[in-house]
Amino acid sequence: MEDQAERLREIMRQRNEGQDAGEGGQALAHAKEDPSPPKKTGSKKLADPKNSTDSKGPDSENRNDSSNRNDSSNRNDSSNRNDSSNRPPASNWTGSQDWNGSENRTDSGNRNKTRIITITSGKGGVGKTNVSVNLALAYARLGKKVVVMDADLGLANVNIMLNMIPKYTIYDLIQKKKTIKEIMVETEYGISIVAGASGLSKIANLTDEERQDFIDELNKLSFADIIIVDTSAGVSSNVLDFIAAADDAVIVTTPEPTAITDAYGIIKIIASEYDNLDIELKLVVNRVKNATEAKKVADRMTHIAGQFLNLKVDYLGFIYDDPVVSQAVLRQRPFMVIDPRCKASICVQHIVGKMEKEELKPSGGFTSMLKRLFGKQR
Numbered sequence: 001m002e003d004q005a006e007r008l009r010e011i012m013r014q015r016n017e018g019q020d021a022g023e024g025g026q027a028l029a030h031a032k033e034d035p036s037p038p039k040k041t042g043s044k045k046l047a048d049p050k051n052s053t054d055s056k057g058p059d060s061e062n063r064n065d066s067s068n069r070n071d072s073s074n075r076n077d078s079s080n081r082n083d084s085s086n087r088p089p090a091s092n093w094t095g096s097q098d099w100n101g102s103e104n105r106t107d108s109g110n111r112n113k114t115r116i117i118t119i120t121s122g123k124g125g126v127g128k129t130n131v132s133v134n135l136a137l138a139y140a141r142l143g144k145k146v147v148v149m150d151a152d153l154g155l156a157n158v159n160i161m162l163n164m165i166p167k168y169t170i171y172d173l174i175q176k177k178k179t180i181k182e183i184m185v186e187t188e189y190g191i192s193i194v195a196g197a198s199g200l201s202k203i204a205n206l207t208d209e210e211r212q213d214f215i216d217e218l219n220k221l222s223f224a225d226i227i228i229v230d231t232s233a234g235v236s237s238n239v240l241d242f243i244a245a246a247d248d249a250v251i252v253t254t255p256e257p258t259a260i261t262d263a264y265g266i267i268k269i270i271a272s273e274y275d276n277l278d279i280e281l282k283l284v285v286n287r288v289k290n291a292t293e294a295k296k297v298a299d300r301m302t303h304i305a306g307q308f309l310n311l312k313v314d315y316l317g318f319i320y321d322d323p324v325v326s327q328a329v330l331r332q333r334p335f336m337v338i339d340p341r342c343k344a345s346i347c348v349q350h351i352v353g354k355m356e357k358e359e360l361k362p363s364g365g366f367t368s369m370l371k372r373l374f375g376k377q378r
Contacts, residue, residue, distance in 0.1 A: 118246035122262025150196030163332035169197035294318030
């Protein structure tokens with residue numbers, strides 16, 4: 001801490017000797033020296049010093065206050081940044097090593113905005129839940145705090161994929177028997193899950209008071225960086241509502257003709273049920289033999305959706321038909337854990353990397369998602 005304070009004083013001394021233009025160049029230089037990963041908004045964040053929370057960079061809040069320029073206690077307090085007591089139990093998987101306490105995060109900018117990703121499919125058996133769980137683990141490896149919410153109606157199986165038997169589910173939350181923190185379970189892989197149940201089908205029939213209580217509880221999940229909602233297959237009203245409330249809706253299909261037809265069917269229903277849908281529809285082709293097969297399926301889907309539905313569907317990527325996946329399912333462990341270097345794992349990491357490069361639209365975060373979910377307009 002003394003070295004950091006000394007370095008800070010040196011930076012401030014050089015800044016006082018320079019001109020205003022020099023200050024901007026110095027801030028940019030220190031930003032380039034920062035070993036932490038670049039923020040999602042790229043150069044815009046570098047150009048906006050107000051959003052900088054890096055302990056090595058200039059203090060944007062006290063930039064013009066000479067009395068506060070050399071106060072290192074506001075930026076080097078390890079008790080506010082490295083409090084290990086807020087971390088879940090360490091696991092043998094690297095994903096949990098980057099888990100950070102939510103109270104140590106800043107509240108400004110898209111860095112701390114909760115991203116809602118809904119995973120769905122037109123047909124069952126295409127590997128939707130497997131994709132959801134392993135996407136969550138890939139995000140956790142990037143240091144994200146991830147919650148997987150099982151929104152399957154009566155056929156909840158996220159916990160089965162992880163060989164877990166949750167004591168409480170969303171049904172207990174709706175019945176006001178438990179809080180969201182009491183039903184949320186931390187896994188050994190550095191992610192948390194909210195187990196689903198048949199009681200989720202009652203969301204549409206809640207009274208105003210019950211709905212508000214439910215929203216208040218779900219809003220407590222806003223500490224997460226990523227919330228992945230694993231819906232049931234098909235086109236039930238709850239599935240459509242979770243899709244419409246998401247920042248990104250990922251539709252999973254396979255090269256099978258029936259899966260392709262059903263995937264197009266759900267895209268068609270989304271286009272007809274919701275007006276002015278402001279979400280990103282994305283396509284993942286699962287269980288492919290090669291990249292060429294996946295591209296043919298994706299090209300067909302995106303072309304038809306654009307031509308006949310006037311709806312843009314982005315091709316997010318594909319996942320190989322990897323024997324490691326079936327082995328992982330039998331062992332009730334994610335294939336990202338069984339073999340992080342297998343073809344399927346690499347594909348999932350590529351998909352997450354592509355999503356992280358995309359600019360997240362300002363939508364109000366998780367609170368806005370809840371308003372869209374319960375106050376939707378069709």
